[in-house]
Amino acid sequence: MDRNVTGFCKKSNLLISVLRLNLVGIVDVGLSKMIWKWGSTDLDGSHDPSLLSSGNIAIFDDGRSF
Numbered sequence: 564m565d566r567n568v569t570g571f572c573k574k575s576n577l578l579i580s581v582l583r584l585n586l587v588g589i590v591d592v593g594l595s596k597m598i599w600k601w602g603s604t605d606l607d608g609s610h611d612p613s614l615l616s617s618g619n620i621a622i623f624d625d626g627r628s629f
Contacts, residue, residue: 564589568618572598578620580612587612587622 564576572578576598577590585607588600602609608625615621 564614566614568614571618578612578614580610580622582608582610585609587620 564572564574564578567574572589573591575592577592578587579590580587584603586600586602587606587609588597590596591598602622606622606624609622610625611623613621
């Protein structure tokens with residue numbers, strides 16, 4: 564993360580995407596803990612998450628690949 568987002572994350576946290584698990588999350592490295600995650604039932608082929616200036620996260624989701 565490139566900045567603090569009040570009530571959500573700190574600048575030192577990592578924004579991650581795990582394509583094969585359809586998972587986007589935020590990891591607090593200091594605590595060795597995932598503090599937020601989303602996706603396993605709602606995403607399929609998600610990648611390249613980005614923190615927007617609004618504090619929202621944009622995610623590319625390619626959809627089902629057969």
